[in-house]
Amino acid sequence: MENPVIELIGLTKVYGSLKAVNNLNLTIGKGEIYGLLGPNGAGKTTTILMMLGLTEPTAGSVTVCGVNATSNPVAVKRKVGYMPDNMGFYDGMNALDNLIYIARLNGLQETQVRDRAVEMMKMVGLENAMHKKAGTYSRGMKQRLGLAEVLIKQPEVIILDEPTNGIDPSGVKEFLALIRQLSRQQNITVLLSSHHLNQVQQVCDRVGIFVEGKLLANDHISRLSHQVSGESQLVNFSFADHSRLTDAHRQELLNTEGVSSVEFTNNGIEITGTPGLTPSFVRFFVAHDFDIINVQQKEYGLEEIYQRYFEINVTEKETNGKSGNIFQRSFFKKNQN
Amino acid sequence: MENPAIYFKGLFLRKIKINPIAVERPASPFGIMVRKEIADQVRSWRFIVLLALIVLTFIASMYVSLANIKPGAGVNEPERFLLYLKILTTTDGSLPSFHIFMSFLGAILGIGLGFDAVNAEQQNGTLIRLLAQPIYRDNFLLAKFISPLIVITTLFLSLALLMIGGGLLITGVMIEWVELLRILAFTLLTVLYVGFWLSLSILLSVKFKQATTSALTAIGIWLFFTIFYKIVVNMIVKAFLPDPAFLLQEDILYYNNLILDLLRISPGQLYTDATTVLLMPAVRSLGALTVEQMAGAIPTPLSFRESIMIVWPQLTGLIAATTVCFALAYYWFMRREIRS
Numbered sequence: 280m281e282n283p284v285i286e287l288i289g290l291t292k293v294y295g296s297l298k299a300v301n302n303l304n305l306t307i308g309k310g311e312i313y314g315l316l317g318p319n320g321a322g323k324t325t326t327i328l329m330m331l332g333l334t335e336p337t338a339g340s341v342t343v344c345g346v347n348a349t350s351n352p353v354a355v356k357r358k359v360g361y362m363p364d365n366m367g368f369y370d371g372m373n374a375l376d377n378l379i380y381i382a383r384l385n386g387l388q389e390t391q392v393r394d395r396a397v398e399m400m401k402m403v404g405l406e407n408a409m410h411k412k413a414g415t416y417s418r419g420m421k422q423r424l425g426l427a428e429v430l431i432k433q434p435e436v437i438i439l440d441e442p443t444n445g446i447d448p449s450g451v452k453e454f455l456a457l458i459r460q461l462s463r464q465q466n467i468t469v470l471l472s473s474h475h476l477n478q479v480q481q482v483c484d485r486v487g488i489f490v491e492g493k494l495l496a497n498d499h500i501s502r503l504s505h506q507v508s509g510e511s512q513l514v515n516f517s518f519a520d521h522s523r524l525t526d527a528h529r530q531e532l533l534n535t536e537g538v539s540s541v542e543f544t545n546n547g548i549e550i551t552g553t554p555g556l557t558p559s560f561v562r563f564f565v566a567h568d569f570d571i572i573n574v575q576q577k578e579y580g581l582e583e584i585y586q587r588y589f590e591i592n593v594t595e596k597e598t599n600g601k602s603g604n605i606f607q608r609s610f611f612k613k614n615q616n
Numbered sequence: 617m618e619n620p621a622i623y624f625k626g627l628f629l630r631k632i633k634i635n636p637i638a639v640e641r642p643a644s645p646f647g648i649m650v651r652k653e654i655a656d657q658v659r660s661w662r663f664i665v666l667l668a669l670i671v672l673t674f675i676a677s678m679y680v681s682l683a684n685i686k687p688g689a690g691v692n693e694p695e696r697f698l699l700y701l702k703i704l705t706t707t708d709g710s711l712p713s714f715h716i717f718m719s720f721l722g723a724i725l726g727i728g729l730g731f732d733a734v735n736a737e738q739q740n741g742t743l744i745r746l747l748a749q750p751i752y753r754d755n756f757l758l759a760k761f762i763s764p765l766i767v768i769t770t771l772f773l774s775l776a777l778l779m780i781g782g783g784l785l786i787t788g789v790m791i792e793w794v795e796l797l798r799i800l801a802f803t804l805l806t807v808l809y810v811g812f813w814l815s816l817s818i819l820l821s822v823k824f825k826q827a828t829t830s831a832l833t834a835i836g837i838w839l840f841f842t843i844f845y846k847i848v849v850n851m852i853v854k855a856f857l858p859d860p861a862f863l864l865q866e867d868i869l870y871y872n873n874l875i876l877d878l879l880r881i882s883p884g885q886l887y888t889d890a891t892t893v894l895l896m897p898a899v900r901s902l903g904a905l906t907v908e909q910m911a912g913a914i915p916t917p918l919s920f921r922e923s924i925m926i927v928w929p930q931l932t933g934l935i936a937a938t939t940v941c942f943a944l945a946y947y948w949f950m951r952r953e954i955r956s
Contacts, residue, residue, distance in 0.1 A: 324955070331748055334953035353750045361748040367741030371659070383648045384749045428745070 284309050284436055284468045285330065289339035292325050292492075299325045301492035303339070307470060307485075312462050314479040315472040317489035323472040324364060326489075327440055330470075331361055344435055357385070360429030364440040366421070370414030374424055375400065377413050378431060385432040399427040403457070418445040422454065430461070437462075439471040443478050451475075455482045488588050495588045503584050511539060512554040513577035517547035519570040524548060528567065535559070547573075645751040646759060653763030657729065666728050667771065673721060674775055677714040681706040682786070698897065698917075700783055700795045704802070705895050715891040718806055719884045720842055726813025727834040729764040732827035733818045734949065739827070744954050757949055760818055761811075761942060768810050772803045794897075797920050802894050808934050809887040813838070815941040822945045841882040849878050873903050880930070883937055890930040893923050902926065 283306040290303040300322040307313045315323050328334040330341050332352025341348040348355045368377045378396045387395060400409045403423040408416070416424065422442065429437055439458070443451045459482045462469045473479045479486065480500060487497040496503055518524070524543060532541045537553040550560060557576055564571055657663050681703050707713040734757075737743040747753065776799050780791055816837065820830035853875055860868050879885050893899050897917030901909075918926075 328953065328955070333744070333747060335951065353752060356748060357750040359748075363741065363744045363748070365741045366745050368745075369656075369742060370740070371656070380648070380652055381745075381749060383643065384645050384746075384751055386645075386750075389643070425745075432749075 282309055283307060283342075284311075284344055285470065286342040287326070287330075287339065288342075290326065290329060290336050290341060291338040292322070292329060292334070293337045298492050300329070300336075303492075303494055305487065305494065305497065307468060309468055310462065310466040312459065312469045312471070312482055312484045314483035314486040315470060315489055316474065316476060316479060316486055317472075318474055321489045322492040323489055324440055327361070327438055327470070327472060330438065331356060331359060357432075358435045359438060360432055360434035360436070361438045362422075362425045362429050362440065362442060364444065366425050368413035368416070368421065368424065370412060372413060373410050374405065374413045374416065375409040378409075378424065378428055381428045382431045387431070395431060396427075399431045402430070403427045419447065419450045422446055422450075426454070426457070434467065436468045436470070439469070441473055442471055443473060443475050451478055452481075458482060488584070490588065496584070500584075511551050512556075514550045514552075514557050514560060515544070515547065515573070515575040515577065516550070516560070516564065516571060517544075517573035518564075519572050521546045521548075523569070532560070532563065535563075645749075646755045649751070649755060649759035650763050650766070653759050654767060657764055657767050662728060663767070666725050670721060670725065670771070671775070673717050674714060674779075677707070677711055677717060678703065678779065678782075680708060680711045681713065684708040698792065698795050699787060699789045700780060700791055701798060701895050701897070703779065703783055704799070715802065715806075715895055716888065718809070718891070719888050720838075722806055722810045722887070723813045723838045723842075723884065725768065726764075726810040727817045727831065727838060729768070729810075730760070730814040730817035731821055731831040731834050733760040734821045735825055735830060736821075736827050738825070738954070747954050753950055754946060757818070757822075757946060761815060764814055765807065765811055769803075769807050772806050776800070776803045794920055798894050798897070798923070801920075801924070802891055805887065805890055805894065805931070805934075808931070808938070809883065812883050812934055812938040812941070815938045815945065819941045819945040819948075822949045841884055845882050846879065849875065852878075876903050880933070883934060886930045886933050890927040890934075893927045897923060899923075900926070 285305070285307040287303050287305040290300055290305075291298070292300040303326065315326070317323050325334065329336045330343055330348055332341075332348045332355060335349055343355045344358045346354045346358075368374070369380075372380070375396055378399065379392055382392050382396055383389075397406070397409070400406050403426050405420060405423055405427065408420060413421070413424070422445075426442075429439075437458070442454065442458075446454060455478060458469060458471075461467055471479065471483070483500070485497070485499055486503070488495045488503075496506070498506070524547075529541050529543070529548075532538055532548075532550060535552075535556070537556055538550060540551045542549045550556075557574065561571065561574060685699075685702055685706050704715060705713050711717075734743070737746070746756065780796070780799065783789070784791065813834070817830065817834045820833050821827070824830040824833065853871075857871055857875075860871070863871070880889065889902050893902065897919075900913070900918055
């Protein structure tokens, strides 16, 4: 990448014996929306804290906008807007005053601070509630106020930690659309961490899958999907007259070049084979005079990709040490008695 | 693509900027934080309660001393009667005088203003948001310390001036410069004493995650020093020091000073010592004096400078204790990980 905005090299953070982040290398370019995905406790927040200089890495370096975040965090924080996962506001002050306080801390001119804050409140749709105490705000409103606070400093980079937590589905959609629009309009780099995969899928240019401190995959969603599906593709057929399917059909399909398995489902058939064979399957069934009602070529979504990577990790773990099974076994034994 | 309205707005603002009145530098983040902290303190219920407590104490002790000031007037120091110092120190025994009251109320004030300075912000999730702004961490800690100090300095200065003004109105006696100096020194000493408890409670609020834990620990330390410390010192003295009946005069003096020095580890003792000397010019020493030392002494009150010389070690001790607490808080806070 020509001009990376965020650059992590060999980043490692160790807490006692736990490696929260393990030798992480990552570059994010200007104007990109990057999604950091992973289960709880994968080290996403720790990585973000290191990017802001709020905690020190055990090894490796973090560079944000060309500045080392560990040795010079204040310069980084001038350019980065950060919205933490569990943020709070001063409950005794009204929302606008909360925003004005942060704007002042960012060195905004005293003469324009109030106008800018009101403008931001309108932008995130809180203009009717800006004189209410921040303590009375709902979770979704707090999230919006947080976004206003991130934007008022006119950042080059926005880092959002679990931004969709606790907002209702329509709110999430609106929120993510707003982020995407901002990023596109003003060429802001966005890094967001989440474990809500389908939401992230909607907005991210690139995603990284993060499990137990390691980055398992790091690419565009479409390419990741391709990687996961690999050489085989799954095609699902449904028929109005599925009772006519026999083993002879199955055998014939299995003999076709590239097909690796054929399974009957309750109203049709499922064929796994090399990609690009779907038209020939359709021709086959039409030739046999089947009434096809549905053909579905399986596309791997983020959910499946994630599941796949996560499963690989889990199976590796189980082959290494079977700690998980002992509990299960003893539990089942008790049931049998 | 920027909205043309925003673009034009910038243009107009630039025009205004040419106007010399509009040229201003944005305030420093530290100043902004201090301002916000002071506003928070003054509006909080906690401060109002503490304020009421102190004002009530002040009024009660003033009332008692004004009622009892006549009998004692001019008996001991005929040539220099310092009325305003008398108002602060006279009592009939039903209530302790104001400066004794302050030795434990000051501690409560300091603990009350500082025990949740850092951990409450962390619990509420405002700390991480604040530290994600371009400010230095030490500015945050310093603002937490300076703002309550400004508030209590204002409080005690106004109380002192109120007392002087009230005294002028009631008695019509002119205040002397020495008295004014001594009262101001007493006020600053009180602020310093509250500052010690404040920095101790801020230290605990950095150390403990829960505000209740830090409050209880601070109160525990305060109780230990006000009640148990004397008992502990007494026990140690009884167990280790020889019976005074079999000792020479000099040895008794030596052991007495040792016991006093032990007692002076307690900040409350330092404060009481210092205020006693400052408010009672007749007090010439804090320890016992031998007959030889007293020989040739003229029985007049000490000058302000001499009193300050006597309490200088106490002042230094209080400043040192405050600094140590603050430095430790700084050390723990600066490199720690901030999570909500």
